[in-house]
Every structure is written in C-alpha cells, then in structure tokens.
Amino acid sequence: METDLAFDDDDVYSFAYLDEMTKRMIRRAILKAVAVPGYQVPFGSREMPLPPGWGTGGLQVTASLLGRDDRLKVIDQGADDTTNAVSIRRFFAEVSGVATTERTGEATIIQTRHRIPERALTEDQIIVFQQPQPEPLRRFITEEAVARKIHAFARYGVMYVRLYEDISRLGHIAMSSDYPVVVNGRYLASPSPIPKFDNPKLHRSRALALFGAGRERRIHAIPPFTEVKSLDFADYPFTVQxxxxxxxxxxxxxxxxxxxxxxxxxxxxxxxxxxxxxxxxxxxxxxx
Amino acid sequence: MTADLIPPAFRDPVHDSQSAFRRLLKALSRPGTPVSLTGPAQPPAPMGGPLAAIALTLADADCPIWLDPALSTEPVRRYLHFHTNAPQIADPKAAAIALIGDAGRLPGLNEFHPGEAAYPDRSTTLILQLPALTGGPSVRLSGPGIETTASLAPRGLPGWFWQAWHENAARYPLGVDIFLTDDRIVIGLPRSTKVEAP
Missing domain, CATH: 3.30.60 (Wheat Germ Agglutinin (Isolectin 2); domain 1)
Structure with missing residues (x-):
C-alpha cells in the first residue's frame, strides 16, 4: 500500500515532525522566553501524536531545537527505560534520525519529565522540561487574566500566604515537588513537577533550561547562570528532602x-x- | 547574473535554519559571547550573511519586519519578500523584528515596541549590523547567561547607545532585545543584560 501511495520511508515526516512554520513560531517564542527568564511566553501548541499531558510541550520544544548533530537523551522520573521516555526517544529517532543516548554526559539535548539528572549539566547541553502546568498561581488563581495581572505587577503575596498556611497548619511547607521559584529576581515560576530536591540544581546552572507546556500553550526558560530562588521565609528557610x-x-x-x-x-x-x-x-x- | 535575479536563500532551508537558530539561542542565552553564524551565499548588499541568516531563520508571514533606510532598497525588499513572505511595515513599533543595516543612524531604542506589562514578549527584536564587533569602546555586561561579567567592544554604535541600553534594562521585564552582527559573528543582548562602563 505504501508504495502505491508513493511514500518513501525516508521522507514521510518533516525533519523532527513539525513543519517549518511551526518551528519558526516556537523558535521565536523560545528566544523571547530566554530574554525574559521565568515569563511564560504563549505559543500556538500543535496537535502531537501523543496525548496532552504526556509531554507534548517538551516534544514541540525539542522538535524545534533538534539538528542532525544532536544526541538526545529522554528521561521520565529520572529513568531512561520507562514508557514515556522510551516512546519519546523512539519517536525522535524515527522522525529525525538523530542519535540517542542514555548517558547524561554524552547528550546535547535532554528532554525530561519531572527530574534533573544527578550529574551536573554542562554549557553545551540544553535541558527541556515537560510541564503539565506552567502557572504556579493556578493552584488558587483560576482566572488567567488575574494571574497575568499578578505577574505584570509582581505581586506574589498570595503565594507566600499559601506557604504560610502550610506552616501554620502543619509546621512546615508541605510542597515536595513543583516547588515555586522566583527567576532572576522577577517572575514567579514553576520548575515543573521536579522534586524540590532538584530546585537547587536550577540556580546558576551551566545549562540552558527550557520548559514546554503543550496543553497550556506556554514556554518559559531559565538561561544559564540565572538566579533561581526557591520561595521561603527567614525563619523557615528552604530545605530539600x-x-x-x-x-x-x-x-x-x-x-x-x-x-x-x-x-x-x-x-x-x-x-x-x-x-x-x-x-x-x-x-x-x-x-x- | 542579471540584476533581476533574486539571490538564493539557505541551500538547505530545514537544516541551515535549524543550525542558525541554535546559534542565535546560544548567543541570546550567553550574552556578550561571539557566536559564528554563516549566512546564505551573497545576500543583496548591504545585508551581511548573519543579518540575512537571522531574517531567513525567524521571519515569516506571522512576523512583521521593519527595515531601516539603509536596507530599504528594492533588491533587499524583494529578497526578503520572496524568501520569507514577512510583511514589511513602515511603523517600527509594530514590528516583531527590526533589521538595521546602518546602526550609526539608529533613531533610538524608544522607536521600537518594548512589549506590554502583561505581555512583555510582544516586543521588537533588533538586528544591528555593525562594521566590527571589536575595537570600539569597551563595556562590561552582567546578568542572566553571564557567569561573572563579560566585556564587549562593538564598533559603529551611536554614542547614545549604552546609555539607552541602560534605560532599556532598567524597565525590565519590558524592553527590546538585540542581536549585534558583523559579516560572520552574532552577539546576543537580551533585555535582561545590564551594562556598566569599564
């Protein structure tokens, strides 16, 4: 059948799946995200061959970055061999033909769900996070227009109140993952659902970090050597597990x-x- | 070659623009670092290779561009229209990308869109083509993407430029982002980068 339709196995897909116009749009969004660290740049998320919530945002960011010389690593909760990681790695091997690896040190692009590798990343690496919910305020601000105003004015008191309520009820801040951070002293951002154990790795990291949220249609970034402060109080300092x-x-x-x-x-x-x-x-x- | 022919764009549009984008990303995420950028063969003068590469990599029908008087020539306009189909507009404030061939006559950074408080991404990105990226007055840069400080000494910027850049950085998160180019290098200058005199 395929030969009848004149499909050549090698060029059924555009390189890295997305069409060039979509990649350009995402690339412009990524550059804005890098210029304004922590700010969520809206982008026109596309339908991907994966359900929303399974990493469509990270997938689109990676697809816009990938070149023939890249070596891709994909992890899911830190593991290279779980379903999400395996299927995404195979997907890119199929649609772009790029080399893949499981070794953190060999990868040029690391797409990740919910972990940052233990091995320190280098200047030549880009880490792409799959992010279900990029808006840290969404836990209590359901309206996008309101959340956007809060970001515009940088009035983040409501998040501190949330942390304070934890302390007053439980004696400690009970967020063990997706722990909110302030990036470059300006934007409140979500580091994606990484354990707060990984938050310190984002602070002045040598690698560029990009966050893609497909369903929520947002991209944000933490450039290398950027101040990333996990929210805390003077008498309740941030600690990791x-x-x-x-x-x-x-x-x-x-x-x-x-x-x-x-x-x-x-x-x-x-x-x-x-x-x-x-x-x-x-x-x-x-x-x- | 007759004068009517439009010079070709990237030889391999998919992979050349991918490679150019990664270089732009590196330049913008490591401000002040010179990144080599090869452009398409023989873009119409006075467009240099890196300037043409940036236009071909980022501009399309959804991305209005503004050209300064030095670049407002028929061959350049036809080249960009044919290869990118980006709307070429007269109002610099409405442009997503401003291509500037003669940085010395730059009207001022306030002529361009700084974005909006709720949408700082709706700003203009300036591409400034300079005679050289070294040999000018030296400045020291700091901010995200820079480990300690970086020094930069581009030649051909107007005298008011670094004062205006200081003001641009002061209204962060609003502001314009800049790529500086010569005939083979690009240097990124995002709005998050602060400048101090040496």
Whole structure:
C-alpha cells in the first residue's frame, strides 16, 4: 500500500515532525522566553501524536531545537527505560534520525519529565522540561487574566500566604515537588513537577533550561547562570528532602531515591531515581 | 547574473535554519559571547550573511519586519519578500523584528515596541549590523547567561547607545532585545543584560 501511495520511508515526516512554520513560531517564542527568564511566553501548541499531558510541550520544544548533530537523551522520573521516555526517544529517532543516548554526559539535548539528572549539566547541553502546568498561581488563581495581572505587577503575596498556611497548619511547607521559584529576581515560576530536591540544581546552572507546556500553550526558560530562588521565609528557610537510606544498587548517598516494594510482606528498598547515574556508578556500560 | 535575479536563500532551508537558530539561542542565552553564524551565499548588499541568516531563520508571514533606510532598497525588499513572505511595515513599533543595516543612524531604542506589562514578549527584536564587533569602546555586561561579567567592544554604535541600553534594562521585564552582527559573528543582548562602563 505504501508504495502505491508513493511514500518513501525516508521522507514521510518533516525533519523532527513539525513543519517549518511551526518551528519558526516556537523558535521565536523560545528566544523571547530566554530574554525574559521565568515569563511564560504563549505559543500556538500543535496537535502531537501523543496525548496532552504526556509531554507534548517538551516534544514541540525539542522538535524545534533538534539538528542532525544532536544526541538526545529522554528521561521520565529520572529513568531512561520507562514508557514515556522510551516512546519519546523512539519517536525522535524515527522522525529525525538523530542519535540517542542514555548517558547524561554524552547528550546535547535532554528532554525530561519531572527530574534533573544527578550529574551536573554542562554549557553545551540544553535541558527541556515537560510541564503539565506552567502557572504556579493556578493552584488558587483560576482566572488567567488575574494571574497575568499578578505577574505584570509582581505581586506574589498570595503565594507566600499559601506557604504560610502550610506552616501554620502543619509546621512546615508541605510542597515536595513543583516547588515555586522566583527567576532572576522577577517572575514567579514553576520548575515543573521536579522534586524540590532538584530546585537547587536550577540556580546558576551551566545549562540552558527550557520548559514546554503543550496543553497550556506556554514556554518559559531559565538561561544559564540565572538566579533561581526557591520561595521561603527567614525563619523557615528552604530545605530539600533528606534520605535516611542510600541507594541499594549503587550505594549513592547524594542522589534522589525511589522507594520500591520488594514483596507482599512489605519489605522495601531504595534505588536511585536517575537510572543512568546509578548504572554509571555501578560501572555498567549503558546502551548508547 | 542579471540584476533581476533574486539571490538564493539557505541551500538547505530545514537544516541551515535549524543550525542558525541554535546559534542565535546560544548567543541570546550567553550574552556578550561571539557566536559564528554563516549566512546564505551573497545576500543583496548591504545585508551581511548573519543579518540575512537571522531574517531567513525567524521571519515569516506571522512576523512583521521593519527595515531601516539603509536596507530599504528594492533588491533587499524583494529578497526578503520572496524568501520569507514577512510583511514589511513602515511603523517600527509594530514590528516583531527590526533589521538595521546602518546602526550609526539608529533613531533610538524608544522607536521600537518594548512589549506590554502583561505581555512583555510582544516586543521588537533588533538586528544591528555593525562594521566590527571589536575595537570600539569597551563595556562590561552582567546578568542572566553571564557567569561573572563579560566585556564587549562593538564598533559603529551611536554614542547614545549604552546609555539607552541602560534605560532599556532598567524597565525590565519590558524592553527590546538585540542581536549585534558583523559579516560572520552574532552577539546576543537580551533585555535582561545590564551594562556598566569599564
């Protein structure tokens, strides 16, 4: 059938799936996002062959960045081998033919869902976040027009009230992921649902960070060497999660850990959420 | 070649514009860093290669452009119209991108759109083509994308430029963003970049 339709296997898709006009539109939005760190730039999100909420925003940002010389890594909750990561990596291998890798150090572009790799990123890397909800105020400001005004005037008291309510009710700030940050001293932004363990990695990172929200049609960015402050109070400073355990596979004490149940009796173990980091520490050769 | 022929654009539109975009992204996310940018072969004078590459990479029917008097020649207008189909408009405030061939006669940064309080992205991006990106008065830059400070000494900017840039950065998050080019290099200057004299 395909030969009847004169389809050539090699050029069924545009390079990296999106058409050139869409890429140009997204590229203009990315440049604005870099110029105004933390500000959410609206863009014309396209229908992607993936349901909204599964990374269509990150997918479109990556598609607009990718070139033939790139090497792509895709992670989902730190892991290279989960469904979302595997399907997105295969998608780009299919529609662009770019090389892929699981090694953090080898990648030029890292698309991620909800983690930042443990290994420090470099100047030559770009990290692309899949972001379900880019608006940190959406938890309590449902109207876009109101949220936009709050951003315009930089009146972020309402977010501090939210944090204060946690402290008064629970004794601590109970947000363990998607912890709000102020970028470059101006815009309140959501770092995507990364654990707050990863927030310090965004502060003055050497790599450019781009955030794509497909359903919400927004792109924002944190350029390298940009001040990223996690909100806190003088008497309740921002802290990250601490683990009692270390990774049961590689013994790492500095990584973010996932808890796994081992049997019906409730035995548990902890392993690194970043599978590539764990594998490298165990000295295994990962697939590249 | 007869005078009527429009010179070609990128040889490989998909991959050349991708490569150019990544260089622009690098330039804008690391302000003050010179990034080499190869343009299409023989764009109509006085367009340099990087200036032409930026126009071809970013402009299209959804992206109105403004040309300064130096670039308002028939060959340049025809070239940009044919290759990008971007509306060429007379009001610099309505332009998404302003292409400036003679930076020395730049009317002033306030002529362009700084964006709106609720939509700072609705601003104009200026592409300034200069005789050289070194050898001019030196300034020190700081801000996002710069590890400590960066120094920059472009030649051919009007005397008021750095004072105007200081004012541009002072109204952050509003303001214009600039790409400085010569015949082979681009340097990014986003509105988040602050300037201090040496």
């Amino acid at each position: 601490r683990f009692e355990a270390c990774c049961s596979a590689c013994g790492a004490q500095d990584s973010y850990l996932d808890e796994i149940l081992l049997d019906d009796g409730g035995r548990r173990a902890f392993v690194c959420s970043d599978t590539a980091y764990c594998a490298e520490r165990r000295g295994e050769r990962t697939e590249s």
